Amino acid sequence: MLRLTDIVGHATDADIAERLHQMEHDGVVERIHLSRRDLSRRRQRVTTDRGTEVALMLDRSSGLDNGAVLLLEPARAVLVVLDEPQWLVLGATSAAGALEAGYFAGNMHWKVRFDGERLWVLLEGPRDDYLKRLSHLLARGHAQVIDAPPAPAAGVRYLAVPHAH
Template sequence: MLKIDHIIGSASDATLHDRIHDLAHAHAVDFLVLPRQDLSRRRFRSSTEGGRDIAISLSRDQQLFDGAVLVLDRSNALVVKVEAEDWLRLTPRDRSAALQVGFHAGNLHWRVRFDGDDLLVAVEREPESYTDRIDALIEEGLVKARFEKGGANG
């Protein structure tokens, strides 16, 4: 089992990027694919895309992120890749409906983004658990809800 106790840097850093690019041509780059909600974890075990068992144990001052380089040497690299997120797109009928759906999203502590007049809610558990909470707004036609698998433009 590979034990990782620190982050080397970001794959987007010019120096690291060039080294990783060269290793990629040699098929020597492996990825640890994580859902976004796991990025805040500091201690866990997992497996890479290539099947390597790893144990992560980071200090409190380090946090995983998309592109975090965990291993980089002459023969291989290990980089964190974040899974595409699913989103619930909520399109309010008017300003009043927008205020109501915004109130519910805030009160329920949903992680959100805005896309024009739409409210995008990150789907981190069963999708129905979100729509069930605002069912009255949907039934009254105040808001339209649509799930976007790995969507909402990143």
């Protein structure tokens, strides 16, 4: 098992980008695909896209992000790739429905993005689980799922919705 303890750079750093480009040709760049949730973990067991088992043990002050480089050796590089976030896009059929959907998303601690009259819900689990939770709103027609949404624009903000407790 490969034990990695540091973030040694970022794939967008000019010199590192050049090295990674060369190493790609040699087939020695390995990627760790992480969800946004797992990106928060400082310590975890993961597997690269080439099957290498990795014990990731970062300092508490470290923070992973998309493109973080964890190993840069002549014969091997390992970098982190953020999995494309999946969204459920909701529309409301009335102001009352919009209020209820917004309240409900907050109460469920879902991460959302506001987009005009649409509410984008970041999926941190199976889409069906979210639809089941929303079934009362959908059945009454207070909210509707907008299918086949376009990819979110760059710079999406993840908002933790406050809730009443």
